[in-house]
Amino acid sequence: MIRILSETEIKQLAKLDLDVIAAIESGFSKLAEGNATVPPIMMIPVPEKDGEVDIKSAFIKGIPNLAVKVASGFFENPKIGLPSQSGQMLVISAETGFLQAVLLDNGYLTQIRTGAAGAVAAKYLAPEVVENVGVIGTGVQARFQMEALFLVRPFKTIRIFSRYSEEAKDAYAEEMSAKLGVNVIKCDSVAEVVKESSVVVTTTPSREGFITKEMLHPGLHITAMGSDTEEKQELHPEILGMADGLFCDLHSQSERLGELRSGYESGSISTATTVTELGEIINKVKPGRTDKDQITICDLTGVGVQDTMIAVKLYDTAEEKDLGIKI
Amino acid sequence: MIRILSETEIKQLAKLDLDVIAAIESGFSKLAEGNATVPPIMMIPVPEKDGEVDIKSAFIKGIPNLAVKVASGFFENPKIGLPSQSGQMLVISAETGFLQAVLLDNGYLTQIRTGAAGAVAAKYLAPEVVENVGVIGTGVQARFQMEALFLVRPFKTIRIFSRYSEEAKDAYAEEMSAKLGVNVIKCDSVAEVVKESSVVVTTTPSREGFITKEMLHPGLHITAMGSDTEEKQELHPEILGMADGLFCDLHSQSERLGELRSGYESGSISTATTVTELGEIINKVKPGRTDKDQITICDLTGVGVQDTMIAVKLYDTAEEKDLGIKI
Secondary structure, eight states, X not given: OOEEEOHHHHHHHOOOSHHHHHHHHXXXXXXXXXXXXXXXXXXXXXXXXXXXXXXXEEEETTOSEEEEEEEEEXXXXXXXTOOSEEXXXXXXXXXXXXXXXXXOOTTHHHXXXXXXXXXXXXXXXXXXXXXXXXXXXXXXXXXXXXXXXXXXXXXXXXXXXXXXXXXXXXXXXXHHHHHHOOEEEEOSSHHHHHHHOSXXXXXXXXXXXXXXXXXXOTTOEEEEOOOOSTTOEEEXXXXXXXXXXXXXXXXXXXXXXXXXXXXXXXXXXXXXXXXEEHHHHHTTSSOSOOSTTOOEEEEXXXXXXXXXXXXXXXXXXXXXXXXXXXX | OOEEEOHHHHHXXXXXXXXXXXXXXXXXXHHHHTOEEOOOOEEEEEGGGTEEEEEEEEEETTOSEEEEEEEEEETTGGGGTOOSEEEEEEEEETTTOOEEEEEOOTTHHHHHHHHHHHHHHHHHHSOSSOOEEEEEOOSHHHHHXXXXXXXXXXXXXXXXXXXXXXXXXXXXXXXXXXXHOOXXXXXXXXXXXXXXXXXXXXXXXXXXXXXXXXXXXXXXXXXXXXXXXXXXXXXXXXXXXXXXXXXXXXXXXXXXXXXXHHHHHHTSSOTTSOEEEHHHHHTTSSOOOOSTTOOEEEEOOOOHXXXXXXXXXXXXXXXXXXXXXXX
């Protein structure tokens, strides 16, 4: 019996809450323990349409199912009135290999688990008390990242900067201030956002680093979650070498697809630089932030364990409530 | 709108016929032209259950959709009364990245496209006239391979050898002789099968080569389709160096997962040995069999282009007939 769940059903079942953050945290913990197998991302480029289909997966020991996520980014879609991103997940039994469920989430679960990873980073790396935060970008992840961050660091003000239109920024400000009951301040530059914030999350598809050393200040934590390909970059590589602590989700992936890539290429960091995976902090193997005045940077590329954790959590709830079409 | 097709519907729509063989042939042709992108297979091992989930895919230029196939092999399943193999495919638009269909084929389409690849190999590599053929193994692929071969070389007799029970062999013999109207002869050794056959197809999960040089004779063609992992092997490596022509589906894959692997490792073949891909013969870039007395060997590991071709063909038919559940 295979369960098929629609986007509407999934959106009703899966919310970005402390439970989801705990699930993602547990995934990172298993990964760092060596109890997760994460194959390299399968990438199928379709250059004719400026598109790419990416497949992520992970088997986590002790978890009876695993997810296979197929996510598409086709950047000519907006020309024909379609969103660039889409995606779905398969839930496969890790006991028999049989398909258990098809999650037609249209990328929603990826948004949730990516937001949750940002919260895990902030939980261990942001200063204890945070009043002012910033976000670069005003897209979907700029929303989920701030929602998730608010659950672990209930801040008062968000400063935003983006290259989108004024309308997009106004919509963001209105939506987030209503949702979280916080002030949202539109800024004219990245520098203005970073200068005034204790936590900054970058959520863009930029191909050039836009946070530079002049913007750094004591007690700043940056989570860069935008880069997930070999071309993308949000931080000027020199700041990686200046941070008091450098962190990531999965080192072998971040050094290929994340900010670490340009760090190593530029020579601002080397194999001698300590880079700590989130799971190592969670497992108390290595420290996170050890002083409120440190500057910390976390590079997130998105790991298959997050997909398996969120998919399995959703699947278990759907089973319990007996939802979806059964075939 | 996403179309969900059940195993029953798929079995009614997809038959192993000359049309399917032509589709698979066209996939190999595009691959050799450089018009297909085939990422390395994603493998997710689950050693706790002697299991593995493998993902194959390919984008083929000019084909508006691509398939992502998720196939499982869990070899402890028979202990709990379940088949080892299962699988399904997603059909993704190569124009927008959006999911078009979920094919719940339970591995059936893989059986079909694998059989069809055997027919393509025989079409170009077997002697023109074939009366006696042989098959090692009496499982599902031993059936599909002979059915497919019969479409391109209408033989009179199949000789079989397998390690399965007498009942399994009798069932195979009865079924295939009824289906194809041919004699099926049970043999007591691999040697007996090979000696009397012009075409031999090996369809086993063996980890040791069982076709040896003493068995070779002029005019023999062997298709080895069993090996698709780094441990499997059906041919003694020395025969690879003795063949008049050595062929495969995808060189970069066969040298890792097929018979070529042990050929290179043992030194029986080297980088100086000519290995021709099926697509190169189809495209008339390199010759196949050039003399009826040659000994030819084709190593098939199964390529994502086959999955995309069969999935797209099935999807097009389902669209035309408006079949399946629509979500």
